[in-house]
Amino acid sequence: MMTNLIEEAQRALIIGAHPDDSEFSCGGTIAKLGQQGWDVTYVVCTNGNKGSHDPAITAYRLSEIREAEQRAAAAVLGVQRIIFLRYNDGELEPTPALRAEMALYIRYFKPNALFTHDPWKHYMLHPDHRAVGFAVIEGAVSARDHLYMPGLGQIGLTVWRPQALYLWAAEQPDYTEDISATLELKLAALREHHSQIDHVEGWEQRVRQRAREQGQAAGYEAGEAFKKISL
Numbered sequence: 530m531m532t533n534l535i536e537e538a539q540r541a542l543i544i545g546a547h548p549d550d551s552e553f554s555c556g557g558t559i560a561k562l563g564q565q566g567w568d569v570t571y572v573v574c575t576n577g578n579k580g581s582h583d584p585a586i587t588a589y590r591l592s593e594i595r596e597a598e599q600r601a602a603a604a605v606l607g608v609q610r611i612i613f614l615r616y617n618d619g620e621l622e623p624t625p626a627l628r629a630e631m632a633l634y635i636r637y638f639k640p641n642a643l644f645t646h647d648p649w650k651h652y653m654l655h656p657d658h659r660a661v662g663f664a665v666i667e668g669a670v671s672a673r674d675h676l677y678m679p680g681l682g683q684i685g686l687t688v689w690r691p692q693a694l695y696l697w698a699a700e701q702p703d704y705t706e707d708i709s710a711t712l713e714l715k716l717a718a719l720r721e722h723h724s725q726i727d728h729v730e731g732w733e734q735r736v737r738q739r740a741r742e743q744g745q746a747a748g749y750e751a752g753e754a755f756k757k758i759s760l
C-alpha cells in the first residue's frame with residue numbers, strides 16, 4: 530500500500546467515459562504525474578451530451594460546453610493531449626469495435642500506466658462507466674498479443690503491454706496514490722467543469738472528504754484509491 534506509482538517519468542493513458550470522470554476519479558494522481566514529467570494522454574469516450582438538468586439546454590450545445598470544460602480542466606493538471614471520441618452520452622456498449630479502438634490507442638501511445646473505470650463496481654448505475662471499463666480491459670488484452678488485429682502490426686502499431694492497469698472507483702481497491710500535495714490542483718481542475726458542479730451544493734467538501742478517507746487507509750493526508758492489476 531505504501532509503494533509509489535512514480536519512479537521515473539513515463540507515459541500514462543487515462544480513458545474515461547465522460548468529460549470530468551478523469552478529474553473526479555484521479556485528478557490528484559494525474560497532477561502528480563504531470564509534475565513529475567510524465568507524458569499524459571486523455572481519451573474521453575463520450576461528448577457528455579446528456580449530463581444536464583437544465584431544461585433549456587440542447588444536447589449539441591452541452592457537448593460543446595463540456596468539451597471546452599474538459600480542455601480547461603486537463604490544462605490545469607498538465608495533460609499533454611486529449612482524444613475526443615465524441616460518442617453520444619449513455620449509448621456506449623463494450624462492443625468488439627470499441628474494444629479494438631481502445632487497443633489501437635494503447636498500441637499507439639504505449640502507456641506504462643493505464644487508468645480507467647472499474648466495470649465490476651457493484652450498483653454502479655451509469656452504463657457508459659461499465660462499457661468503457663470492459664472495453665479498456667479487453668482492449669489491453671488485444672493490444673498485448675500480436676495475433677489480435679494483425680493489420681495494426683503491419684502499419685507499425687505493434688504490440689504493447691502497459692506495466693499496470695489502475696481501476697478507479699474500485700470495488701476492491703488495493704493501491705493508494707498519495708495526493709496530499711496535489712489535492713488543490715484536483716479541485717482547481719474540477720472547478721472548470723462549471724456545467725457539472727456550479728449548481729451542486731457541497732461538492733468540494735465531498736471531494737475533500739473522500740480524499741481524506743481514501744488516503745487514511747494508506748497513512749496519507751489525502752489519497753486516491755485504485756484496484757491495481759499488473760499486466
Ligand SMILES: [Zn+2]
Binds near residue numbers: 546547
Ligand atoms: Zn461519468
